[in-house]
Amino acid sequence: MPADPVFPAAHAPAVYLRALEPEDLDFLFALENDADIWGVSDTLAPVSRHALREYLAHASADFYLVRQLRLVVTTEIGRTPVGVVDLFDYDPLHQRAGIGITVLATERRHGYARQALALMKEHARRVLRLHQLYATVGADNTPSMKLFHATGFRQVGTRQQWLRTPGGWLDAVEWQCLL
Template identity: 80%
Template sequence: MHLRALEPDDLEFLYALENDPDIWGVSDTLAPVSRHALREYLEHATADFYVVRQLRLVITTEIGSPAVGVIDLFDYDPLHQRAGVGITILAAERRHGYARQALALLQHHARNVLRLHQIYATVGADNSASLKLFRAAGFRRVGTRYGWLRTAQGWADAVEWQCLLHSPTTIEELA
């Protein structure tokens, strides 16, 4: 598994990913994204994490192989040294363990390179695969937000997850 920076060649991959209506509910998107907007995004995607307060990395199975997904750090808070985590795997590439491996790599990067104190995630209560993923990755379930996410079927609950990266306590002690 490998995480890499976005490249201009990722335009068509991002276009397919961002325009998949099946993931709009988890990505706070309501409309398709144009190639022009994605080109503009790619031009600025290499900006400093500490300046733009977000980082998007492409997930590949090995160096030079096609992208299978993306993993993001967003809403970076420099005072509290925390950021949100988002992950999307192409539909055809799911259930191969790529999300689990990519999340482990991101946790290592957030802890050892970015020196974050914690990362967190908001997951739809009906998204059993993501709930299982964050639990297995050592995140602690810290709450539920009721009626938090607007979906095509109405309002859905969201589960909040937190992972302390520099904690002297173990996950077992927090449970």
């Protein structure tokens, strides 16, 4: 049985964040092996089911110890996942972390990412007591740029030729949100 959600969205109760469950194996397998998103996740090769089983076995580790947190985005309590939102690279001294979100290709353009980011921002502020979040977005990823802007992030800079892609080098746009 899936875990209870972390919390529902106040303005859109159809979106929830919850912990990873062993039952999420097939979902994670599909998400992690979607070559179309490897460029934004620094992935170069497929991920095995065995590796994902091992990951799921340890996914509930303490955020402050492993310095990362992945929550599943669902549209109803305990229902089929539509995406994940991650906090990573947690820095305890400066109380900040990177944030990223991935939504299944078939579930994009429904507002799930926007609502999930708003929920994770609130969780980072109230529960984890972070001071700020940051995101790095490929300069060609217009939907993600609009998403971070719409959820209160400010564009703070551009790293030139920061991301290597099959087509060459791509600039990375840096976003920051003070909580």
